[in-house]
Amino acid sequence: TSASTRSTAEWQAADAAHFLHPFTDFQALARKGSRVIAKADNLYLWDSEGHKLFDAMSGLWCVNVGYGQKSLVDAAARQMLELPFYNAFFQTTTPPAVELAELLAEVAPPGFQHVFFSGSGSEGNDTVVRMVRRYWELQGQPGRDVIISRWNAYHGSTMAGASLGGMKYMHAQGGLPIPGITHIDQPYWIEHGRGMDRADFGKLAASWLEQKILEVGPDKVAAFIGEPIQGAGGVIVPPETYWPEIQRICDQYGILLVSDEVICGFGRTGQWFGCQTVGSRPDLITFAKGVTSGYVPLGGVLVGERVAKALIEQGGEFEHGYTYSGHPVACAVALANIKLIREQGLVEHVRDDVGPYLAAKFEALRDHPLIGDTQTCGLMGAMLLAKAKTSAAGGPELFDPALEVGMVCRSHCFANGLVMRAVGDRMIIAPPLVITRAQVDELMGLIHRCLDLTV
Ligand code: PLP
DSSP states (O other), X not given: XXXXXXXXXXXXXXXXXXXXXXXXXXXXXXXXXXXXXXEEEBTEEEETTOOEEEETTHHHHTOTTOBOOXXXXXXXXXXXXXXXXXXXXXXXXXXXXXXXXXXXXXXXXXXXXXXXXXXXXXXXXXXXXXXXXXXXXXXXXXXXXXXXXXXXXXXXXXHHHHHHSOOHHHHTTTTOSOTTEEEEOOXXXXXXXXXXXXXXXXXXXXXXXXXXHHHHOGGGEEEEEEOSSBSTTTOBOOOTTHHHHHHHXXXXXXXXXXXEOTTTTTTTTSSXXXXXXHTOXXXXXXXXXXXXXXXXXXEEEEEEHHHHHIIIIIOOOOOOOOXXXXXXXXXXXXXXXXXXXXXXXXXXXXXXXXXXXXXXXXXXHTTXXXXXXXXXXXXXXXXXXXXXXXXXXXXXXXXXXXXXXXXXXXXXHHXXXXXXXXXXXXXXXXXXXXXOHHHHHHHHHHHHXXXXXXX
């Protein structure tokens, strides 16, 4: 359906009349009217009025190869004609699902030879909950079922995903969290570590995991789950001391480590997976988004040797799966997407070229009067809007949250052709991996303009 078949006002009216949007205040949206995104190419979007936007968020952190990649489109069309759907239940399989499972085993960190497919990241994390608890049942320890996660984490919106997540506003609705999930604080220096040396803070934040394990009882803890770098929580890059210490604690107590790589996977941090960037050795890896660059939905869990061995050799039937586990069209698109990432060397492009280039530009941004701190990792970046660069408590002086400075900045971005997200007063970006240095310069120009308007 082309946007030009109706006027923008007609689209907005029909939208408000019928479409319940995710994470949206329906009345507020109806009053304001949605912005209708009509088409896209490379890093750019166009709305129904013909305005061009620089998409510094890769859609919703997913369009890693950028828009308009014909090889992905062709792969989908070819597969739809050949075999649009068949399931992987009841001892059947399909060639694209097999080939993708094989290719994922190649690009995954060492020790990951198996994959369980889902339709999304949330479902992938539901699978994680089932799988880690099944693992411990198979070890003869069914009481070992508690999963530790972190406050302000986002792990999806299903019952299990939202429970693993640590968004308190989500827990406030609909009876969350489900039993057996508990949270520790996130390694966010600005919130919890002011006045401390950052490396010491990393170790302190990791020690909260050990404290929680001891509080729950080491024989009751099944797993710890975390994103290498928290994305939707505000691109929180932990101190380098954090993940090695988390790994040491997981090893010491024998608990499974789950790396949620729905955002960090497929090149975003300058390695294929974020755990390789932060130096952790997870047992399970949740993925989605970048696996198909968002062209079609697909997610899943990469299953490391320890869990795979138990499931395969001891487990009998694993009573779990989705109609779309291994969907042939989604898998065909993922194959084309991963081939493109490889052929174009996009992971290396992020690691060696545009990632460091963006990091230098973000460091320079700290001179802007409105910026209190910046962080980047690969092509994830955050800038903290602050009232002053220093405060008595250590670190920058923050704005009164009631002023909603982040939302003010975001509306300037949206009006000036830039899609950048606000998480509180953290402005965050995650542009497509195909971004060039010239486009980083273009992005920085837009960011400066929007910051100047917000001051
Ligand atoms: N995990 C992380 C880290 C995410 O960022 C997201 C989505 O943003 C999810 C899980 C949920 O994925 P989905 O929206 O595909 O269900």
